[in-house]
Amino acid sequence: MELRVLKYFLVVAREENITKAAKMLHITQPTLSRQLMQMEEEFGVSLFKRSKHSIILTEEGRILRRRAQELVDLAEKTAKEVSRQDEVxxxxxxxxxxxxxxxxxxxxxxxxxxxxxxxxxxxxxxxxxxxxxxxxxxxxxxxxxxxxxxxxxxxxxxxxxxKDHWSVLLRQDHPLAAKEAIEPQDLAGQRLIMPARLSVLTQVEAWLGRWQDEICTAAFMNLSVYNKEVLTQNGLGLALGLDFNFTLPGLCLRPMKPAIENxxxxxxxxxxxxxxxxxxxxxxxxxxxxxxxxxxxxx
Structure with missing residues (x-):
């Protein structure tokens, strides 16, 4: 059994599609199908259950996949160790x-x-x-x-x-700057600069809970701590984001309670x-x- 054919087998087992696997391997589909059939003849068992749109492993195929991966990993590791002496x-x-x-x-x-x-x-x-x-x-x-x-x-x-911790960025002259930590209800009626990335926005909205209907979104934005600070410094709104412990003059950070960390x-x-x-x-x-x-x- 050639190592090359074992690699073919592993790609097909992962993709569960002959056409896709052949494209990834840069060989024709008939060539790949022939290699798999020869492998099954050599082992004397069916390695795949074939259907019109997919090809999945049999129990014997799953056993071979474990062993084939071990053999391929060992071969690659050995090759690296042998060649590494002269690596640049x-x-x-x-x-x-x-x-x-x-x-x-x-x-x-x-x-x-x-x-x-x-x-x-x-x-x-x-x-x-x-x-x-x-x-x-x-x-x-x-x-x-x-x-x-x-x-x-x-x-x-x-x-x-x-871990990155979330905070509220606000001007030092804002009434909420007197608080040690900002809770969701504190932001009711406030204009906020919110994260634009959907998964992060969902996380923030979950933190706001029922109070999210009480806030006004002044802007959505991604990244750029400096840009967010400029917007806050000039009165656009309070910004929710990660705490990097540095701010422009006239601004301050207050932790969010309960805490959000990523x-x-x-x-x-x-x-x-x-x-x-x-x-x-x-x-x-x-x-x-x-x-x-x-x-x-x-x-």
């Missing part, structure tokens, strides 16, 4: 991120990585999670630093060490070929976060 780690790493405190530990990782691999440079793209995920899927970004709420089920990921993930595409550079950066990042911030969860 250089090139570009493209990372997309939103505005999060976790950019600080990520920046420390990047700086430490460059100290070891001086021929590596980074390209950073700032955008909301939906934009970053789209660019990862398109292949224009290698990694994303995504802030919750976000679905990362389609990605490999590392959990970042810090974690972040470093993500990359699942089931894709990774260059030695990207493989090394993932390994380096995981080790750095574990050493400097405690054990981090890979998911």
């Amino acid at each position: 780690i250089s090139g570009e790493i493209a990372i997309g991120c939103g505005e999060t405190k976790n950019l600080e530990p990520m920046a420390k990782v990047m700086a430490a990585f460059q100290q070891v691999y001086g021929d590596v440079h980074f390209t950073l793209y700032t955008g909301i999670a939906d934009d970053v995920k789209e660019r990862i899927e398109q292949g224009t970004l290698d990694f994303g630093l995504l802030i919750e709420p976000v679905d990362v089920s389609r990605y490999r990921c590392l959990r970042m060490p810090w 974690g972040s993930y470093m993500v990359w595409k699942n089931n894709q070929f990774l260059s030695p550079l990207l493989e090394r950066f993932i390994e380096f990042t995981e080790a750095y976060l574990r050493e400097h911030y405690g054990a981090q969860g890979g998911e």
Whole structure:
């Protein structure tokens, strides 16, 4: 059994569609179908249940998938270990991120990585999670630093060490500035600058609860802490967003009660070929976060 054919089998098992799998593998559908039938003849069992629109694994197929993945992973790991002696780690790493405190530990990782691999440079793209995920899927970004709420089920990921906490940004001369924390009922009748990203807006509306009908939305906006502060400074409204502990003159931050906090993930595409550079950066990042911030969860 050739390793190449096992890889074909794994792609078909994942996609559950011969046509789609053949396109991904850059081979013809008849060629792929013939390879699968030869595999079934070699093992003497049916590996797939075939229908008009899909192809799914039999019990024997599921057993083979586990073993095939182990064999492919071992072969790739062995090849990397053998070739790594002469590897030259250089090139570009493209990372997309939103505005999060976790950019600080990520920046420390990047700086430490460059100290070891001086021929590596980074390209950073700032955008909301939906934009970053789209660019990862398109292949224009290698990694994303995504802030919750976000679905990362389609990605490999590392959990970042810090939590981002939400606050209300307001002018120091506003009556609510006298409060230690802002509760939903405090915002009744206020003009608010709200997040434009739908999943985040839903989170904020859940926090507001029955009081959301009592507020007036002055503006929706994504990202740019500075722009949000300029709008607040000039009286457009109170801004709800993440607390970065710095403000323009005349502004202040008050925590939201009950608290809203969001974690972040470093993500990359699942089931894709990774260059030695990207493989090394993932390994380096995981080790750095574990050493400097405690054990981090890979998911």
